[in-house]
Amino acid sequence: MNKRNSSAISLGLAFTALSISLACYTSSVRADEGMFPFNTPPKEQLAQKYHFDLNQEWLDKAMHAAVRFNNGGSGGFISPDGLVITNHHIADATLSELSTPQNDLIARGFLARTRSEELKAPNLELNCLQSIEDVTSQVQAGITSNMDPQKAADIRRGNISEIEKKATQKTGLRCDVVTLYQGSRYHLYSYKKYTDVRLVWAPEEGVAFFGGDADNFEYPRTCLDAAIFRVYENGKPVQPQSYFPMSFEGVKEGELVFVVGHPGTTNRLETYAQVEHTRNFTLPYRLAKARAMENAYHQFAERSTENARRINNDIRSVANSRKAYTGMYEGLCQEAIMKRKADQENKLREGASSQNPWKAVESAINNDKVEENYYLFERCDAYPSPLFHIARHIVRLAQAKDNSKYELPEYRANKLDSLKADIFSPAPIYADVEKARLGASLSFLGERCGPDRADAHSVLHGLSPQDRAQQLVEGTRLFDVDERRRLASLSLEDLKKSDDAMIQLALEVDPIAREARSVYEDKVRSPLIQSYSQIAQERFRQEGMQVPPDATFTLRLSYGVVKSYEDNGQKVPYMTTLGDFYGRAQQHQNAAPYQLPKSWELSATRVQSDIPMVFISTADTIGGNSGSPVLNTRGEMVGLNFDRNQFGMVRNYVYDETKARHISVATPGLLEALDIVYNAQELLAELKAASASSTKP
C-alpha cells in the first residue's frame, strides 16, 4: 500500500475479477484510473507506465482547444475558424429548439453548406478554460477549526462570492470557484465564454442514436453520436487559441489515448456510509422519479407523431438517466463491491486520529425526508417545467433586488448574464408537453409526500395533478418572451399582484422551497463539507495528493489504452466498423431503433465497410465527458467519447478496467460519413486543411 510506482501489472496482463481491488484509492493510482485537473497532470504515471512525456505545451494546447457545453457536455475546437465538435446527444436540445413541425432536425439531420446557412442555437453557452488558480486560503479565510458548520459555510459562501466577483471584474472572464476534495481545496477556474454558437452539421437521430435506449450504455455499438457547430464572436467566426486536428488514421489496439473533457460527478471519495445511503435512498428515489417521468413522456408521445417529435428529447434524456441509475444501483447491490469500499475505508480510518468526521457524515446523511424535500421543492422535481424555472428566476431576481437577505449564490452578479440567457431564451415551450410533464411530476410529488401532504396540498390546491397542471399551464403567459421581460422588470410587490398562475405558484412555494433548502444546507450539506474536508486532510496526511479529486464538471485529463475485453467467455472487439453498422440494421430487419436513415441506405454500396466507426478504451470517464475529444499522443483527435458500457456505470463509485470501457466515435468513420453519406465537401475540406496545417512539422 502507498506505493506510488507499482503500476506495471496493469499492462499486458490478463485481468481477473479479483484484480479490480488493486484499483482502490488507498494505494496510489494504478491501472488507468483518474480524471486529472490540468494543474496537477499525471506526468509521472505516464512517464513510468507509458514512457510518455506529458509536456506543458501539449497540456496548454489541449486546455485551450477544449470547450464545455453549459447544458452538460464537452467538446473541442477542430478548426482555426471556430468549428466545434460535440456529441449529437449534447446538441439534441438545440436541434429540438431549432426544429419545427415542418422541419424536424432531429429526424432529418442538418448540413449548412455555407456560413450563411448556419443556424444560431437559441440557448447555448460554451466555456473555454483560460487559467486555474488555487484560492483555498482566501476561501477559508476567517474560518476556525471548531467553528459551527453553519457559520463556516456562511463565511465560505461570502468569500467565494467576493473572489468570483473580483476576478470577473478584473478579467472580464466567467470566474467560478470550484470545490475540490470535498471542500479541502478551492480552485478558481476562469473561462472565456461564447454564446453565439451556430449549427453546422448534425446527422439524423437514426444514426446518431442507432439502437436507441436498447443500445444505450451497451457495447459493441455502431452509431455516429456527433454534431458540429461553429462559434462566433462579434459576428465573426472565432479564432481559437488552439484546436484539435482531426486524425484520418484512427487508433490501433493497445494504443495510448487521452480524453480531454468535463466529467460531471464522481463519488469515489465518499464514505462507505454515504455510498450505502445512495444505494438505499437516493438511487431508489431517482429511479422512481425517472420512471414516473419516462412513463408519462411515452404516453404523451404515443398519441401522435407530432407529440413524439415534441417530447423526443425529454424521453431520451430521462431514459439515459434511468439507465445510468439502474447500472449504479446494480453495482452497489453487489456485496463484493460494497465490501471493497468498506475495506478501503477501514484502512484509512485505522490510520486516522479521530473517527468523528466519519460519524458526522453518517449523522448528516441520515435525513431522508430533508433530502427528499430538497429535491422535490427546491430542486424542482415536483415542477420541472421550464415555465416554472422561468417563473422562479423572475421571482428570485425580484427578491434579490428587493432585499439582500434573499440573496442566493446562483443569483450573484457573475451569474446574471447566463441566467438571463435562460429566462429570455426563444426556445419553444409547448403547452401540451408542459401539461404532461407537470401532470406527472405533481403526481410524483403527491405520491412521495404520502400521508404528510400539507406541502403537496399547497402545490396541488386540492386538485388532481392533471387538473392542476392544466390550470397552471393555461393560466400563464410565460410562453411569451416579451411578457417574461415585462415581469422580470417588476418589483417584488408588483410581481405579487400578477395573476399569472406560474408566477403565483413560484411565489407560493418559495417559502417551502427555501425552507427545504436551508434545512438541507444546515443538516446535510454543510456538515458534509466540513466532515469531508477533515477526511480529505487525513487522506492527504496518509497518501499525499496523488489521488485526483472527484469530478466537478471542470476540465480533466484521463488516459488509457484502446483495449478489447472478455465477457461471458467471449472476446469483445476493441472497435466496430461501418460494415458492422449495416450488418446490425440487417439483423434487425431494419426496424426501429435499428433502422437505417435514408441517406445511409442510399450510400450502402459506396461506404467503405472496413473503416472503424466506434472504439473503446480503458480511460476513466463519467457523465459530462460526453463529447470529449479523444487524442493520440501527438494531440490529434482520434475519437469523440460518447458513452460507457454497462460495466462502467459503477465507476461513479469505484474505478474498474476489467470490463468497463468508455466508448467513442472513431474519426475515420465520421470523416467517411461526411464524405460519402452527407457529401459535406465544404466541411471536409475545412477539416482536412486544419489537419494539414497543424501536423506540419
Next chain:
Amino acid sequence: MNKRNSSAISLGLAFTALSISLACYTSSVRADEGMFPFNTPPKEQLAQKYHFDLNQEWLDKAMHAAVRFNNGGSGGFISPDGLVITNHHIADATLSELSTPQNDLIARGFLARTRSEELKAPNLELNCLQSIEDVTSQVQAGITSNMDPQKAADIRRGNISEIEKKATQKTGLRCDVVTLYQGSRYHLYSYKKYTDVRLVWAPEEGVAFFGGDADNFEYPRTCLDAAIFRVYENGKPVQPQSYFPMSFEGVKEGELVFVVGHPGTTNRLETYAQVEHTRNFTLPYRLAKARAMENAYHQFAERSTENARRINNDIRSVANSRKAYTGMYEGLCQEAIMKRKADQENKLREGASSQNPWKAVESAINNDKVEENYYLFERCDAYPSPLFHIARHIVRLAQAKDNSKYELPEYRANKLDSLKADIFSPAPIYADVEKARLGASLSFLGERCGPDRADAHSVLHGLSPQDRAQQLVEGTRLFDVDERRRLASLSLEDLKKSDDAMIQLALEVDPIAREARSVYEDKVRSPLIQSYSQIAQERFRQEGMQVPPDATFTLRLSYGVVKSYEDNGQKVPYMTTLGDFYGRAQQHQNAAPYQLPKSWELSATRVQSDIPMVFISTADTIGGNSGSPVLNTRGEMVGLNFDRNQFGMVRNYVYDETKARHISVATPGLLEALDIVYNAQELLAELKAASASSTKP
C-alpha cells in the same frame, strides 16, 4: 335519507357536477348505481325507474349463460354448441401461449373454419354459476361478539374450509364461500367448471387494441376488443343450459341495457380513513411497481421484434394497471371527492351507537410496512415470475402433505385441481423474459426495502438484481413440465435436497413470506374484517339491505341507459361507427398504434361505414367486467363490455354517471367484421342460427 324509491330524478334530467353527490350510499340506490348479486336483483328499482319486469326466468337464463374466465374476466355462451365470447384482452394470454415465433396469433389473429382447427387453450378455466346459498350462520358458527379477532378469523377459516369441502363432495361442483358486505354476509357460490376451452376466432391486436395504451380507458373509441372460444366437455362441444342470442340490430340512445359479468373489486363501502390510506400509500406503491415493471418490459421489447412478441402481453397488462391506478389516484387527490366521502361517512357515524369500528379500521390500516412486506414477499411482487409461482406451489403442496399446520386456504382440497392446472400448464415460459422480469422485480424489492435490507439480502444473495435473476433462471429446470411433475411428487424432505435454484428460493423465502402474511392477517386483514362487519351491521340498521355489496369477482347484474355526455362543452356521442374507425386511422397517417390491420385495409370499400362499432352506457361496471355480455330487455346480446372511460376510474370508490361510462363493442359492428373483414361464414351461420332459434316466440 333512507328513502327507497326516490330515483325518478335520474332519468331525463340534465346532470350537473353537483348531482353526483346524490349517488352516495347513505341514501338508497338512485341513478344507475349498483352491481347486484343474482339472489338480490334490483327488481323494484327497475320496475319503478324503467317499468321493466325483471322476472326469474330472465335472471336464470342470464345466470346460466354467463361465464367467468379464471384469468380475471367475464364472458358468455352465445350458441347452443358452446361458443363463448369474451374480450380479446381476456383472451390475449391464451393467444400469446398459443403463438410461436413463426405464427404470432396476437399480431395476425386467428380463425378456425372447422372444429378440428380450433386450438386448445393451455391454461384456461371457465366457471358457470349454478346456485347461490346464504351460509352466513354456518361461517359464523362458534364466533362470539367479543372474541379476539385472530381467534374469530381462525374459526371462520375453518368453517369456510369445511363448508366448501362438503359442498364439493356433495355436488361435484367448484364451491367457493364468498365474503360479502366486508364480512357481514357469506354466500356459497357453486360453479360448473370447464377446462377444455378452444380458440375459434380472434382479430388482430391492431384492431382489438386499436389506439393502444394511448386510447385505453378513453372515449370516443373505435376497436374490436373481442374473441370467441368453444367450450368442450368429454371431447364434445358443451350444450350450455342457456346462451345469449346475438342481436343484429344493436342499441338506440336512451335504451335500457344490462351488464352480466364478474366485477372484480370495488371499495365503495370502505371508510374515509381507508380510502385516504389507499391514496397515500397503496396506490403510490402500486404505481411505483407498475412503472418499474412496465419500464423493464419496454426495454426488453426494444431489443428485437421477437422480444416484443414475447413480452407484448405483459406490457399491455401492466400498462393497463398503471393507467387504472393513475385514474384512481387522480380522482382521490380531488378534495371535492374526498369531501363527499367524508360527508357520507359522517352521516353514518352520527347515527351509530359506537365509533369503535371506525377507530379500529384506522389503526389496522396504519401498518404501511406490514402491508408492503405482505405485497413484496407473500403476494410475490418481489418475484412475480411464473417460475417462482410454480416453485412456491410445489413447495407449499409438499408442506401441506407433510404437516397440516402448514395448511393455507388456497391449498385446500377444493382448489387442488385448478392449482395443478396452473402448475402443469404447458404454456411456454421464456428464459429471457423471466430474467428481465425478475431483474426488474428484484431491483424493486431492494429499492423498497431501503436501509432495512435484511430480507432483501436473503432474496438477492448479495448479488445485483440482474445477476441474481440470471442465476435463478439459469439454475432452474422448471421450464420442463415433466420436471415439475417429478418435483411435485417429492416429500418436503426430498424437495429440500433439490439443487433447483427456484425451488431453493421458494424454500428460503417461505418463512419470510409466511411471517409477512401472518402479521398482515393479524394486524390488518382480520381486524378489518371484524370492523367492517360491525360497520356493515350498523349500515343495515340504518339503511336496510338495499345497497348491493362491494364487488367480489362473482356474478353481478348492472343496468343503465345508452347515453351520450358532455365534456369541455362538447357533446360526446353515445356510439362510434366502423366509418369512424377508418377515419381515425387516416387521421393518424395509419401509424401505430392507429394502424389498420391488412385485413381491414383490404376491406375498406366493402365495410358498411355507418354500422355501430362501439357504444357507451351508464351501467355500473369495474375491472373484471371485461368481456361481460351487454343485454337488451329481451335478453339479447347487444354488446360486449370492454372498458370504462377515464372518468369511470374513480368508480372504485364513488359511483358517478355525469361523465363516467362503460364502453362496449356493439354486436352489429362485430358481425359485420366477421362477415366482410374475416369472411367467417361458418361462425356467422352458427350465430345466426342461434339467434333465430332463440328469438322464436
